[in-house]
Amino acid sequence: MISEPYTLYKLMxxxxxxxxxxxxxxxxLTGFFLDNEYTTYFTLQKxxxxxxxxxxxxxRHVGNTTRYEISSDGAETLGFFGKDISQAVKxxxxxxxxxxxxxxxxxxxxTADYYRADxxxxxxxxxxxxxxxxxxxxxxxxxxxxxxIDIAGNWKEKSQEIYSYIMRHxxxxx
Numbered sequence: 001m002i003s004e005p006y007t008l009y010k011l012m013x014x015x016x017x018x019x020x021x022x023x024x025x026x027x028x029l030t031g032f033f034l035d036n037e038y039t040t041y042f043t044l045q046k047x048x049x050x051x052x053x054x055x056x057x058x059x060r061h062v063g064n065t066t067r068y069e070i071s072s073d074g075a076e077t078l079g080f081f082g083k084d085i086s087q088a089v090k091x092x093x094x095x096x097x098x099x100x101x102x103x104x105x106x107x108x109x110x111t112a113d114y115y116r117a118d119x120x121x122x123x124x125x126x127x128x129x130x131x132x133x134x135x136x137x138x139x140x141x142x143x144x145x146x147x148x149i150d151i152a153g154n155w156k157e158k159s160q161e162i163y164s165y166i167m168r169h170x171x172x173x174x
Contacts, residue, residue, distance in 0.1 A: 009039055009047045010056070011085050014070055014078040016093055017057060020104070022129070023067035028104055032096050065111065112155035114148035117141065122148035126155045128163060136163050 016032070017024060026048070033044050048068070051057045056074035060067045070078070097104070112126040124140045136159075142148050 005039065006043075006047055006050075007081075008085065008089070009033070009044065010051055011078065011081055012038070012089065012093060013048065013051060013068075014056060014074050015082060015085060015090065016097065017068060017070035018075055018078055019093070019097055020101070022104070022109065023060065023069045024104065026066045026068070029068065032093070036092055036096075065113075110156045110159050112152035114142075114145075114152050116145075124148050124151045124155075126152070126159065128159050136166070138162075 012033075013029060016029065029048070030041060030044055033039055034041060039047075048057070048059075051074070052059050054073075055071055056077055058069045058071055060069070109129045110127070111129075112124060114122050114124040117123045121141050121143060122145055124142060126136075126138045126140070128135045128137075140151060142151065
């Protein structure tokens with residue numbers, strides 16, 4: 001059994017990332033740990049930082065969101081030490097992932113953010129992912145921040161319709 005809490009938290013993060021076929025965000029991991037009162041926000045952020053530094057997980061920044069994926073070294077480490085996670089803790093993680101898998105995937109799979117490109121324009125970056133694969137990525141230049149906010153806000157709701165429209169017209173052989 002693990003006596004060092006930091007080691008347990010690291011293994012728990014590796015376990016969760018290993019159990020899904022898509023990245024998890026910082027807020028998703030934080031939500032699990034805080035809702036189940038495993039640790040504090042600041043301790044969790046320190047643990048995540050140490051996992052990144054040791055290359056056991058990868059981080060990817062998309063707009064204001066950070067996504068994490070397990071590395072091959074992380075999977076190997078979990079293979080060696082995963083048995084040290086208690087069955088009760090594994091059951092909590094499994095229940096959380098099972099109960100929230102669709103929501104977690106949806107949150108990570110459809111994203112939109114914007115940034116200022118120059119003095120006159122904003123770029124809205126929109127993506128839809130299935131697991132780790134990019135289905136569609138669109139960068140749209142708009143003249144003001146309000147339009148950028150509106151487009152980013154509407155992307156989640158309208159992305160499927162837009163993707164279908166594009167595919168239908170690009171595959172049309174007429």
